Structures are given as structure tokens and as C-alpha cells.
Amino acid sequence: MTSLLPRVKARVVLHAHRRVRGLLEGEYAAVTTGRGTDFTDLREYVRGDDVKDLDWKASARTGALLVKRFTAERKHHVLLVVATGRGLAAHAEVGTPKRDLAVTVAGVVGWLAVQHGDLVGLLHGDADGVHGLPPRGGELHVERALEQVHEACSPYAAAGDLVALLRHVARTVRCRTILLLVCEDEEPTPEVVALLRRLAVQHEVLVASLGDLDPTTVPAGSAAYDVDVAGGAGALPAWLRDDPVLAAELADEATARHGRLDEALARLGIAHERVVDADGAVRSVLALLQQHRHARGR
Amino acid sequence: MSGVLDLGLRWPWVLPAAVVLVVVLLAWWSRRGRDRGRSGDPVLLAHLDRLRRLPRYAGLVRRRVLVGAWVTAAALVTLAGVALVVARPTQVEVLPPDERSRDVMLCLDASTSMDDDNAAVVGAVRDVLDGLDGDRVGLTLWSGAAVTVVPLTGDLDYVREQLDRAQQAFEGGDERYFAGVQLSGGSSLIGDGVVSCARRFDLPTEERSRVVLLSSDNEPRGKSVYDLTAAAAFATERDVVVHAIGAPELGEGSAEERDRLGTLSTAVEATGGVVAVAGQDGSVDQIVARIDALEQQRVEEDPEPVRRDDPVPGALLAAAGVVLLGVGWGAQDVVRRPRRRGGAS
Numbered sequence: 001m002t003s004l005l006p007r008v009k010a011r012v013v014l015h016a017h018r019r020v021r022g023l024l025e026g027e028y029a030a031v032t033t034g035r036g037t038d039f040t041d042l043r044e045y046v047r048g049d050d051v052k053d054l055d056w057k058a059s060a061r062t063g064a065l066l067v068k069r070f071t072a073e074r075k076h077h078v079l080l081v082v083a084t085g086r087g088l089a090a091h092a093e094v095g096t097p098k099r100d101l102a103v104t105v106a107g108v109v110g111w112l113a114v115q116h117g118d119l120v121g122l123l124h125g126d127a128d129g130v131h132g133l134p135p136r137g138g139e140l141h142v143e144r145a146l147e148q149v150h151e152a153c154s155p156y157a158a159a160g161d162l163v164a165l166l167r168h169v170a171r172t173v174r175c176r177t178i179l180l181l182v183c184e185d186e187e188p189t190p191e192v193v194a195l196l197r198r199l200a201v202q203h204e205v206l207v208a209s210l211g212d213l214d215p216t217t218v219p220a221g222s223a224a225y226d227v228d229v230a231g232g233a234g235a236l237p238a239w240l241r242d243d244p245v246l247a248a249e250l251a252d253e254a255t256a257r258h259g260r261l262d263e264a265l266a267r268l269g270i271a272h273e274r275v276v277d278a279d280g281a282v283r284s285v286l287a288l289l290q291q292h293r294h295a296r297g298r
Numbered sequence: 299m300s301g302v303l304d305l306g307l308r309w310p311w312v313l314p315a316a317v318v319l320v321v322v323l324l325a326w327w328s329r330r331g332r333d334r335g336r337s338g339d340p341v342l343l344a345h346l347d348r349l350r351r352l353p354r355y356a357g358l359v360r361r362r363v364l365v366g367a368w369v370t371a372a373a374l375v376t377l378a379g380v381a382l383v384v385a386r387p388t389q390v391e392v393l394p395p396d397e398r399s400r401d402v403m404l405c406l407d408a409s410t411s412m413d414d415d416n417a418a419v420v421g422a423v424r425d426v427l428d429g430l431d432g433d434r435v436g437l438t439l440w441s442g443a444a445v446t447v448v449p450l451t452g453d454l455d456y457v458r459e460q461l462d463r464a465q466q467a468f469e470g471g472d473e474r475y476f477a478g479v480q481l482s483g484g485s486s487l488i489g490d491g492v493v494s495c496a497r498r499f500d501l502p503t504e505e506r507s508r509v510v511l512l513s514s515d516n517e518p519r520g521k522s523v524y525d526l527t528a529a530a531a532f533a534t535e536r537d538v539v540v541h542a543i544g545a546p547e548l549g550e551g552s553a554e555e556r557d558r559l560g561t562l563s564t565a566v567e568a569t570g571g572v573v574a575v576a577g578q579d580g581s582v583d584q585i586v587a588r589i590d591a592l593e594q595q596r597v598e599e600d601p602e603p604v605r606r607d608d609p610v611p612g613a614l615l616a617a618a619g620v621v622l623l624g625v626g627w628g629a630q631d632v633v634r635r636p637r638r639r640g641g642a643s
Contacts, residue, residue, distance in 0.1 A: 087345070088344075089342055089344075090343050090345075091343065094341060097342070098344075155342060184344070184345070185345065212344055213341065213343055215343050215346060218341050222341045223340050223341070224341045224342075225340050227342045227343060228346070228347075234346075239362065240358075243354070243358060246349075246354045246355060249352045249354045250348075250352060
């Protein structure tokens with residue numbers, strides 16, 4: 001439990017070595033394209049400025065406290081918004097709970113951000129309420145955020161509540177951020193779409209949705225349980241796996257739902273990737289960032 | 299013939315035991331199901347409401363419930379049948395005491411003077427035989443020695459045939475029929491005759507009434523091994539009742555003849571039998587009636603209730619349950635078999 005981030009890093013190195021190096025060299029970042037990364041100007045210190053940003057030499061020359069503007073501009077806020085809850089304790093593929101995918105996705109983005117010197121914040125929540133960490137830098141902070149996400153996704157947690165979480169984000173987050181939303185395979189209800197539209201105005205929104213394991217493909221040896229039913233009472237009967245008609249109907253339903261979500265997000269101009277397994281998770285994140293950068297480039 | 303008085307269970311505690319067994323098994327199964335889930339490698343799934351909303355899912359569940367209910371009912375029926383068999387339902391019947399429990403040995407004096415009486419005895423016994431099937435009857439002729447003409451047998455057709463033959467022989471005086479009875483020195487050795495007849499009863503261990511139907515004029519000539527009194531004691535010891543039919547002249551009243559009749563009746567009555575003198579009306583019938591009466595008395599004294607296992611209803615129930623179970627399993631197989639896509643669904 002103590003080493004979520006190293007695992008994420010190992011995954012990144014394993015699966016996408018070359019492209020991540022490229023990202024680390026500065027390709028990541030969205031807001032910076034509009035401005036130079038250099039120092040722009042100095043301005044007078046006002047209360048609340050980071051003392052680290054003071055330009056002591058310039059201040060000595062002029063006699064007033066001056067802060068360097070560029071530093072503050074370059075530090076983007078990356079906000080990890082994870083719709084936690086017991087739904088994420090369910091499996092995305094056999095042996096891999098969705099919370100592992102959520103940790104991987106959030107971890108890759110958070111790690112890239114702190115590598116880049118940006119600040120990473122966390123908001124996660126379920127039906128029981130929303131919790132989070134304030135934006136800060138450093139790998140330790142990312143590690144703490146990932147642990148918090150991991151713990152919030154036990155099978156005994158409350159059910160997920162995406163709408164409440166998004167409403168909370170819209171209400172409380174003031175600054176402009178790069179907002180990574182990690183959520184389940186959601187149905188794009190009008191409420192969700194409206195909230196996302198609202199958030200997309202303020203933030204650079206990226207959405208990673210986590211796919212569910214198809215109940216009809218559970219291997220015959222393992223028992224399957226409904227995470228929404230407490231105890232062992234939610235055991236799924238084995239005969240579910242034997243019926244091809246049922247499997248086909250379920251696949252049709254999933255395809256239709258994915259189509260609806262894709263369409264809704266595309267209409268909002270929000271980058272979206274579907275994460276379905278651990279091996280593809282890093283690739284999906286990179287594709288998500290790429291997609292986002294291209295969208296910004298337009 | 300046999301009255302069914304009661305359908306009781308020999309071991310009635312089996313039924314509650316079976317119920318307890320079912321409950322325990324159900325509890326065990328449900329617990330095992332839960333434990334199995336915990337110990338195995340469980341897969342958690344979310345958003346199963348999407349699965350449950352599918353029409354196909356509802357259809358499958360409906361079918362499973364139907365088949366499951368059917369199989370459960372069939373299993374319970376089978377179990378009930380088996381439990382019933384194990385509980386040993388018994389029918390209590392009052393059987394008349396064994397119909398073949400009488401051994402009647404006709405022990406006839408082969409003296410020529412007795413022929414007519416013998417024919418009457420044989421005829422009378424034959425008539426009784428018609429009314430009481432199941433008796434074992436034998437025929438022994440004696441005079442100087444005893445010859446078994448018909449051993450004790452329950453084969454009534456054979457016995458009837460033999461009695462007919464004997465009757466004809468007595469009526470016609472057929473000497474060949476009496477071959478061998480005069481081999482030794484004497485004749486009409488009544489003591490030896492009675493003992494010989496009493497020895498003819500096989501199956502000494504079974505509880506049967508044994509009757510010797512003796513006909514004689516009680517006029518022994520020659521030296522016999524047993525005298526009549528000793529023979530009567532021998533018969534009594536073997537639980538054999540001797541009825542005697544005396545020759546007609548015994549009823550004629552000379553002192554010597556009365557004495558012979560007296561000896562005979564003393565000996566016979568010592569065994570519990572009676573003496574009748576031939577030629578008097580109903581004499582033979584009287585004896586035959588005594589034999590009948592002996593049996594009827596037994597019927598009245600021992601109306602033995604017999605409890606007999608009657609597994610047929612339980613077995614039928616169990617068999618029906620097995621058939622239902624087979625049908626249910628067949629249907630389950632059909633339900634489980636995936637239907638082709640593009641079919642009726």
C-alpha cells in the first residue's frame with residue numbers, strides 16, 4: 001500500500017518508455033502554449049505570493065519587494081477528480097480491480113505533473129461525501145493522493161455518485177486547472193452532461209472512464225459477486241456464462257452506452273479515453289494527453 | 299381371507315429424522331455456498347443492474363426458477379418415498395393359522411373284514427379334504443407289517459387320486475393293493491400299526507396337529523413289539539392324536555368284544571381321540587368332525603396378528619419422484635443448452 005507511485009512509474013517505463021521521455025522533456029502541458037515559458041516581468045509583492053518567488057536582487061536594486069511573475073504562471077494546477085466508491089472495487093478484468101486502473105491513470109498524470117514542477121490536487125467522493133488534498137507538488141504528495149483514492153474504493157465503501165462530485169468541483173474549485181476526471185463507465189445523463197459543460201468552460205477537462213468486466217466472461221472457476229450487494233448474497237449464478245444470447249444482448253447494450261458517452265463528450269470537446277485493462281492503462285493516458293494537446297492546437 | 303386392520307409404521311421416528319436431515323442439509327449447503335465464496339478467488343462486478351434489465355436475463359431467471367422448483371419438488375417427493383420405505387410401513391393382518399398345519403395319517407387295518415369300513419373312512423376323509431385344502435394326508439396300511447401307500451403330502455390332487463384308488467381297492471378287494479402287509483408272522487398287530495403310523499409324521503419341529511385315523515377290529519394275532527397301551531403312550535409322547543374306527547362287530551355286545559372295544563377306546567382316549575364303531579350312523583362323520591373341530595379350536599385360540607412390511611406405496615412414491623427428477627434434469631439440460639442466435643428469440 002505504501003508504494004503506489006513506484007508501481008505507476010514502473011508501468012510507465014515498461015509500457016511507453018520513449019513517449020514518456022518525450023513528455024517529460026516538456027511536451028506535457030497545455031496552458032503554456034499561449035505564453036512563453038520564460039520569465040516575463042516583475043511585479044510588486046502582494047500578500048499571498050510565494051516568498052520563494054521573490055527576486056531578491058531586483059528588490060535590492062529598486063527598494064521594493066518584487067516577485068518574478070513567470071514562476072507563478074508556469075506552475076499549473078492539475079486536479080485529479082476521481083469518482084470513487086465501491087463500484088471501483090469491482091473488476092475491470094479478472095484479477096484487476098478498477099481502482100488499480102484508477103490509481104494508474106491518476107498516478108501517471110500526477111507523476112508527469114510533479115515531474116514538470118506543477119501542483120497536483122485531489123478531489124474524490126462517493127455518496128458519502130467528497131474529500132481531497134490541496135494542490136501541492138512532490139512525489140510524496142502524489143503518493144498520498146493515490147493512497148487516498150485506493151482506500152476510498154474498498155468494497156465496503158458507499159456507492160459512487162458522480163453528479164455530487166462534479167457539483168462539488170464546480171462549486172469549490174476557483175482556479176483554472178487541468179482536470180482529469182476518472183470515473184466509471186457512466187451513462188451520460190443530462191445532469192452529468194450539463195455539469196461537464198460547465199466544468200469544460202473553466203478547466204481543461206480530460207476524462208478517463210473505466211470499463212467493467214463483462215459478467216458473462218467470468219471464468220468458470222471463480223465465483224462472481226455483485227459489489228452492490230453486501231456479503232456473499234450477491235453471488236452470480238454460473239449459468240450466466242453459458243448463454244450466448246445474453247452475452248450478445250449485454251455487448252449490444254454496452255456498445256450503445258459507450259457510443260452515447262463518446263458522442264456527448266465529443267460534442268463538449270472533452271478528450272476521453274476508455275481504460276479497460278492494466279496493460280492498456282498507460283497507453284490510454286498518453287493517448288488522452290495526446291488527444292488533448294491536439295485539441296488545444298486547433 | 300386376510301383382513302387389513304392397520305397401516306402402521308415400524309419405525310415412525312424415521313419421518314421426523316428425514317425432515318431434520320433435510321433441514322440440516324439445506325443449512326449446510328447454504329453455509330457451504332457462502333464459505334465457498336469466501337475461500338475462493340472471487341470476482342467482483344459492478345453495474346449488474348444493466349445486466350438484470352436485459353429481457354433475456356429475465357427470461358433465463360424465469361426458466362431457472364421453474365426448473366428449480368420442479369427439481370426441488372421432485373427431490374422432496376423422492377425423499378419422502380424413501381423415508382416412507384425406510385420407516386417400514388406394516389400391514390397388520392390376522393391370518394388364519396397355517397392352513398397346512400394338519401397332518402392326517404390314515405392308518406387302516408388291512409384285514410379283509412375291515413374293507414367296507416375302510417372304504418367309508420377313505421370316502422369320508424376324501425370329502426373333508428375337499429373342504430379343507432391345505433391338509434397333508436398320508437395313507438398307511440397295516441396288518442402284520444405297516445406299508446406306506448401314500449406318504450404325507452400336500453399335493454392334494456395326488457392324494458385325491460390315491461384315495462380314489464384306495465377306495466376302489468377296498469371296495470373291490472384288490473389283493474395286489476395290499477401286498478406286503480402280511481409279511482411277518484402275525485396279523486392285525488394294532489400296537490405296531492399305531493406306532494408305525496405315528497412314526498410316519500415328518501417335520502417333527504413344526505407346530506402341527508397330527509392325527510392318526512385308525513381303523514381296526516382290535517384283534518391282534520401274533521406277537522407285536524408294542525401293545526396298544528404302549529403304542530398310545532408313544533403317540534401321546536409325539537403329540538399325535540389317535541382317532542379310531544372300530545369294526546362293526548365291536549358294537550355287537552358280547553363280553554369279549556366289549557372288552558376289545560374298551561381296550562381300544564381307553565388307548566385312544568389316552569391320546570385325546572375318540573372311538574367310533576363303524577356301521578353306526580354318522581360314526582365316521584363324527585371323527586372327521588372332531589378333526590375339523592380341532593382346527594377350528596386353534597383358529598379361535600390363536601388369531602395371530604401378523605405384521606407384514608408393505609413397502610409398495612413408499613417405493614411407488616420414490617419411483618415417481620425419481621421420474622420427476624429425471625424430467626427436471628432433462629429440462630434443465632435443455633434450458634442450459636444455448637439457443638441459436640437468430641432463432642425464436
